Amino acid sequence: MASGTPIIEARNVTKVYTMGDQQVHALRGVDLQIAPGEFAAIMGPSGSGKSTLMNLIGALDQPTSGELLIEGQGLSTMRADDLADLRNQTLGFVFQQFNLLPRANALQNVKLPLRYARHETVDADARARECLELVGLGERMDHRPAQLSGGQQQRVAIARALAGRPRIILADEPTGALDTKTSADIMELLVKLNATGITIILVTHEAEVANFARRKIHFRDGLIESDERRAA
Amino acid sequence: MKFSVALASAVEALFANLLRSFLTMLGIIIGVASVMTMMAMGDGAKQRIDEQISALGASTLTLRPGSMRRGGRSLGAGAAKPFTESDIKVLSSLPYAHAVSGQLSTSVTAVSGQTNWSTSLTGTDDAYFEIHAWPAVEGRLFTPREVRTGAAVAVIGKSIVENLFDGTDPVGQRLRVNNVPVTVIGILEEKGQSSFGSDRDDVIFIPLTTARNRVIGAHRTTPKNVSRIEVMVADDYDLKQAQDELGEFMRERRGIKAGGNDDFMVFNIADFVRARSAAQETLGMFLTIMAGVALFVGGVGVMNIMLVSVTERTREIGLRMALGARGSDIMIQFLTEATVLCGVGGLIGIILGYAGSLIAAKAGDWTFSMSPQITLISLGASVIVGLFFGYFPARRAARLNPIDALRYE
Ligand SMILES: Nc1ncnc2c1ncn2[C@@H]1O[C@H](COP(=O)(O)OP(=O)(O)OP(=O)(O)O)[C@@H](O)[C@H]1O
Numbered sequence: 001m002a003s004g005t006p007i008i009e010a011r012n013v014t015k016v017y018t019m020g021d022q023q024v025h026a027l028r029g030v031d032l033q034i035a036p037g038e039f040a041a042i043m044g045p046s047g048s049g050k051s052t053l054m055n056l057i058g059a060l061d062q063p064t065s066g067e068l069l070i071e072g073q074g075l076s077t078m079r080a081d082d083l084a085d086l087r088n089q090t091l092g093f094v095f096q097q098f099n100l101l102p103r104a105n106a107l108q109n110v111k112l113p114l115r116y117a118r119h120e121t122v123d124a125d126a127r128a129r130e131c132l133e134l135v136g137l138g139e140r141m142d143h144r145p146a147q148l149s150g151g152q153q154q155r156v157a158i159a160r161a162l163a164g165r166p167r168i169i170l171a172d173e174p175t176g177a178l179d180t181k182t183s184a185d186i187m188e189l190l191v192k193l194n195a196t197g198i199t200i201i202l203v204t205h206e207a208e209v210a211n212f213a214r215r216k217i218h219f220r221d222g223l224i225e226s227d228e229r230r231a232a
Numbered sequence: 233m234k235f236s237v238a239l240a241s242a243v244e245a246l247f248a249n250l251l252r253s254f255l256t257m258l259g260i261i262i263g264v265a266s267v268m269t270m271m272a273m274g275d276g277a278k279q280r281i282d283e284q285i286s287a288l289g290a291s292t293l294t295l296r297p298g299s300m301r302r303g304g305r306s307l308g309a310g311a312a313k314p315f316t317e318s319d320i321k322v323l324s325s326l327p328y329a330h331a332v333s334g335q336l337s338t339s340v341t342a343v344s345g346q347t348n349w350s351t352s353l354t355g356t357d358d359a360y361f362e363i364h365a366w367p368a369v370e371g372r373l374f375t376p377r378e379v380r381t382g383a384a385v386a387v388i389g390k391s392i393v394e395n396l397f398d399g400t401d402p403v404g405q406r407l408r409v410n411n412v413p414v415t416v417i418g419i420l421e422e423k424g425q426s427s428f429g430s431d432r433d434d435v436i437f438i439p440l441t442t443a444r445n446r447v448i449g450a451h452r453t454t455p456k457n458v459s460r461i462e463v464m465v466a467d468d469y470d471l472k473q474a475q476d477e478l479g480e481f482m483r484e485r486r487g488i489k490a491g492g493n494d495d496f497m498v499f500n501i502a503d504f505v506r507a508r509s510a511a512q513e514t515l516g517m518f519l520t521i522m523a524g525v526a527l528f529v530g531g532v533g534v535m536n537i538m539l540v541s542v543t544e545r546t547r548e549i550g551l552r553m554a555l556g557a558r559g560s561d562i563m564i565q566f567l568t569e570a571t572v573l574c575g576v577g578g579l580i581g582i583i584l585g586y587a588g589s590l591i592a593a594k595a596g597d598w599t600f601s602m603s604p605q606i607t608l609i610s611l612g613a614s615v616i617v618g619l620f621f622g623y624f625p626a627r628r629a630a631r632l633n634p635i636d637a638l639r640y641e
């Protein structure tokens with residue numbers, strides 16, 4: 001267990017989806033602590049609640065019961081605008097399907113979150129270029145998503161997640177749509193980012209991908225089944 | 233989010249689906265174009281009425297025997313005591329009377345050679361032509377002496393020349409009006425149709441005394457009668473005040489006690505034209521309201537498309553929220569899109585409205601007028617339509633739950 005306040009904490013979190021008269025217990029009371037600077041991989045069978053937990057951590061959804069804390073602050077007490085600012089300032093999302101705006105080029109896609117930044121005044125253009133260079137796409141800034149490979153698109157998405165200088169990156173199956181070689185490239189990039197101090201939580205089905213992380217959390221039926229750490 | 237950024241991305245969204253944007257704008261375009269045209273037509277008509285008023289004599293007061301009913305229609309003119317030539321003389325000495333003219337009118341059959349023609353005859357004096365700013369284009373007008381002595385002379389309008397003289401020069405020729413021979417001494421400048429649709433050139437003028445003594449005949453009890461007096465008010469006098477003073481003066485002169493009913497009327501011709509233009513204004517207002525309805529329908533079209541757009545872009549909205557967009561950011565984005573859509577539609581509509589008004593002014597033969605206010609009102613109206621009808625779709629977008637929006641298929 002890492003010392004100090006966890007950067008992410010889940011306290012007895014449950015999530016029940018109600019569809020008609022049917023109830024799905026996606027999470028059944030999850031307790032989890034992630035320390036600053038950790039690189040954790042969440043694994044487990046389909047439907048075990050991995051994405052559900054990621055959405056709760058990402059302040060995109062609310063738990064049925066329990067509490068989530070980011071940097072010690074409980075999400076349930078925050079107003080919608082504060083949650084938006086939290087997503088903008090503290091969190092960075094990487095999605096399986098990249099979710100880039102098809103009509104915008106790489107640079108414009110990366111600048112998108114900076115449009116919603118309120119507290120700091122940054123040179124959005126310079127920041128976005130910097131992030132694209134960091135992910136190795138300095139030469140492809142004016143390409144549209146359709147003009148980029150899957151791996152390159154995911155790099156753009158990672159650059160976008162980095163644009164707001166987040167302290168946490170949440171990546172739900174970031175390599176799910178990529179081949180093995182490209183997946184390894186993306187993982188190396190994430191390891192590099194983790195080395196700069198960014199906390200990373202990653203969901204994956206692939207063991208090779210999970211091996212890049214120093215902590216592996218296994219889910220089954222909405223509960224944590226195992227939680228193992230590898231020495232650095 | 234900066235406004236310029238929102239504007240740029242709204243314009244981009246508009247161009248992303250150009251055909252749809254255009255079709256959506258069509259309602260606004262038509263609405264704005266028709267509002268513009270209607271308002272410009274109203275303005276043009278008003279200008280034309282002003283021109284007519286000044287042509288009729290903007291500063292002329294007319295006196296008639298008879299009483300006034302509400303609404304301005306005369307009743308029983310025959311019963312009242314007529315005015316006389318001595319009234320004219322007395323009125324001429326009033327300080328605000330620049331010129332005073334008396335008239336007697338009747339309809340006559342005019343004959344020249346083998347041709348005859350039914351027309352109206354007015355017996356009057358030389359002041360009449362001054363008051364009506366009506367010069368002779370050929371020959372001359374009456375002299376005061378001819379008016380005094382009752383000379384057998386006539387000044388005729390263009391239509392009489394055409395109908396009775398068939399191209400030959402009428403000046404110096406004989407003409408018989410109800411069998412009274414007169415000599416044509418002048419032809420009046422062409423005036424065209426009056427706003428009431430009558431031919432103002434279909435007239436014969438002879439001296440007042442000649443008309444009374446030889447054509448119409450004097451009044452039973454009042455020998456030197458005139459049926460109408462026109463007073464041209466001096467430039468430095470207020471017309472309304474002169475109207476009141478003239479009314480008071482005549483009441484005294486005709487011995488009407490305070491509170492008694494007037495047996496004569498004083499009016500200025502502008503009042504009549506304005507009463508008529510009020511009807512036109514009502515029609516114009518109705519048409520403008522119709523155009524407003526078109527604009528409203530256009531707005532509903534915009535709302536419809538914006539709702540479709542919000543649904544189509546649900547995932548995009550979810551993504552923006554995941555990246556930190558607040559509800560208000562999403563709201564501003566869609567409101568800006570709706571407003572830009574309507575604003576651009578409005579601009580196109582304004583251009584078409586200009587063209588429409590130009591064409592309408594040509595067809596309707598009035599002066600084209602397009603005030604900057606109309607342009608601004610039209611643009612403002614379309615922007616307001618955008619804000620109003622964009623609000624509901626924008627609010628719907630802003631209230632989406634981030635995760636539901638992001639997962640939307
Ligand atoms: N919006 C929803 N409405 C209803 N049920 C849902 C919803 N989202 C998830 N679920 C259910 O909750 C359970 C957990 O789903 P979740 O997406 O968290 O699984 P997962 O571990 O991410 O699976 P996978 O590996 O396939 O992505 C599943 O049974 C799923 O059907």
Ligand SMILES: [Mg+2]
Pocket residue numbers: 050051052172
């Ligand atoms: Mg999942």
